[in-house]
Amino acid sequence: MFESHLLSLITLAPAVAAIGLGLIPGRYERLVRWLAFGISLGIFFTSLLMWMVFDPSMGGMQMVEKADWIPQFGIEFHLGVDGISLLLVLLTTLLVPVVIAASWTSVRDKVKAFHICLLLLTTGMVGAFLALDVFLFYVFWEFILIPMYFIIGVWGGARRIYAAVKFFIFTMAGSVLMLVAILYTARVHFETTGIWSFDYFVWLETASQIPMGGVWSPQMLVFIAFALAFAIKVPMFPFHTWLPDAHVEAPTGGSIILAGVLLKLGTYGFLRFNRALFPEAWEKAVPVIMVLAVIGIVYGAFVALVQPDIKKLVAYSSVSHLGFVMLGLAAGTISSTQGAILQMVNHGLATGALFLLIGILYERRGTLLIADYGGIATVVPVLTGFFLLVTLASIGLPGLNGFVGEFLILAGSWPVAPAAVVGAGLGVVLGAVTMLWMVQRVFWNPLSHEENRGLRDMNFREVATVLPLVLFIVWIGVFPMTFLAPMEAAVRLLLE
């Protein structure tokens, strides 16, 4: 009973808990924090249980749950996990308690509402990764907008309204056309079979029956509508402009979730829907995706280089890192795809940790300008140590997680698109320069600002918050097979 409903438990428990939290009077802030933390930790352990139950030798969906939802249209509450979504769900449920812990002192206003939003967001994210009914996926995907809009808009920085609205409108702009594409595909299925279905597995057959031809053929247009929604979320160049704004203005917790999970929804969507449903159209689009991915890698790194603001710098480096993921997906070999999926997780961990540490810095000093720091390594040695480690992970130092992902992507893409790999290689170097230069200017150099002399180092809570992320960063770096093994069968199945 418990195991057979494991996925819906992980998906729906946060939302139910959020409604429960709503009933507690808002003045019991500590209670709300501890409850939310306990719930999210419980959900994380439940998803660890899912990992235990998961059979890595199988490529198909496991722990599948199916129930009628809107029978008139064959819409089902249909969840399942395979090696691809497994890691992403784990990443999500890991990051939520981290975010709650990270917001312990930085979110002081409207504590209850913040945690409600966060738990609702969890349901949306996990649901989107697990949904096997395209309608259900769309519902989760769109629903995410509401709590994230509030998180950025209420607890964000000075230009938070602009950033929140931009985030909402950009994402919705992509997804409304996806809705039409979903309706169209469902109609094609209805016309050929006489029954309504939004089932992902059924659609694997249906989608290829949509007339295919040039760019303006129906299948290509449906493909583009899906791709646009995901490309905005990733974000791929040139749809990335919302990201720096959203990242900079979001509170620490929001940035962690945004970088850690939301962006992965885009790359996951590309793999799960564009790649799997429309293989023919995908083949045609690969060159475009590759070019945009490489542009994103190089452009993101260059723009990051000149940012005066730490958060913005990391945001642009995200554009660059997500370009690697897209390159790996576009190359489409087994190892490049595995690398791309692993890199999604890596980026979530490393960038999540970076935003967490930046948040700690911001909480103490109230500024994110690189110029306001310098030489604080001697003042805050623990923070410096963690920051350096995470930065090195992010730029791909061997022995840490980023290296494994980037190596697999580049090695896997080489036989398919050597030119793109060369371009991406340039991005690796640039990215390293950008990040290390930033670390140098913030932590080393002479201590130029007197007010930095009194900075407090990380306390126990903060260390405990960042430790789980560091643990996974090292684990993936040293022993990636733990994470690559379960996805191999699924990737093989998806690509063939």
Add this chain to the structure above:
Amino acid sequence: MLFVPSSSDFLAILPEIILTVSAAALLLFSISARPFKRYVGEITLFIIVVAGWARLTFPLPGKVWGGTIQIDAVSSFVDLYILAAVFVCVWSAGPFLRRAEYEHTEFYSLLLLATVGAMVMASAVDALPLFLGLELLSLPLYALTAFLKRTSISLEAGLKYFVVGAFASAFVVYGLALLYGATGTTNLVAMGHAVRAMDGLNPLLALGLAGVVGGFAFKLALFPFHSWAPDVWQGSPTPVTAFLSVVPKGAVLIALFRLVDGMDLLILSSRWLIVGSILAIGSQFLGNFAAIVQRDIKRMLAYSGIAHMGYAMVAVIVAGLDGGTGVLVYMSAYTLMNIGAFAVVAFFSIDEGEAHLISDLQAQGWHRPIPALALTICLFSLAGIPPLFGFTAKFMVFGAAVNGGFVWLAVIGVVNSLVSAFCYLRVVYVMYMKPESSIATEFSPSFTLTAAAALTAVGVFVIGLYPTPILTAARVAALNLVR
């Protein structure tokens, strides 16, 4: 042949009879029994519940009254959402009228009469009861619009609505007369048969259709017949605006659908598609873009209402079973979320003569969490964000458009949803995110209004999560609605 009504004819329209008799009785009693006045709101609510119960309990015999009225699944579906809307209107009218010092029984009496008009109109399959219903719906509303007789914008709204409304009614009746001339029958079904047998449009038919469609478009506030709506919505007493925003539209759109589908206008003339899509697309663009710049929330909702009628028109254009289901689901969703939004607007108002500025809602999200959350849910639902009822409705309408081969109408519709999200987000922003440098305006709390708003918001949410029963009911009703 003289028509002699039987007892089943009377039984079929029992809810209408209950409402009409009660409306008259309320007037009489209020003159004689003073203490009774205090409970008139509660009594009206009870009457509405009884009418709804009667509609649900008694059989739906189909054509009655010599085939002029058809009481079937459509009637029960439409009547129920109309009665639900009126219930919330009356419920929220109590505290509103008390605050504005306009506690007159006539208010409830007129509201009930207008309700009967809407119900008759939705069930009419003959031009005469159709027009009768339209007038019975409109006349009490002219008076209700101007109900706040000491407030100039209410009087202005009443006059404007009366002039424009009478004009529109004239168009409708003239159009119906021409249609009668063209087809030789007043029965809508027979009219449809006759028109489908024709070989394209003839001038008489075209003029008749133009009159009826134009008149209905006035009542629905569709572009380019929309210009009265913002002023009237803004000036009317808020519960009346709530009524005005949903009930006439819910009835008129059904009548329009019957006409369009019965005559199969898409087949009849290629020009209908052009006319229909100008009405639909024009309303969407105008409504959504104009809503963005409004400062008064009632005006904002008026423009958004114009846009929503534009979405619903898409389903009317598509017609057929899918279109019919779409219209019914859309109107029920629109009714629920708009009524909820207006209950909150009534909550957040001090003086009816003043504008209901969106900026007055500043920080209410934290100050008055329940009404603000209810408004937020209704607005997100209006924007069509899942898993709310508004999304289900858009899914049905745009799904019908795609199935009917009108992918472009669906694309324009979703692009407009995006634009509309912008103006709804602005209200949410004001309530939750605007810097709280100044203190939130103090509105006197009202349990009734809070409860009404919360209930509709919960409804919007629950139906959105589990739309199956309402989709089934709409499907069954649509089978009766289409020819």
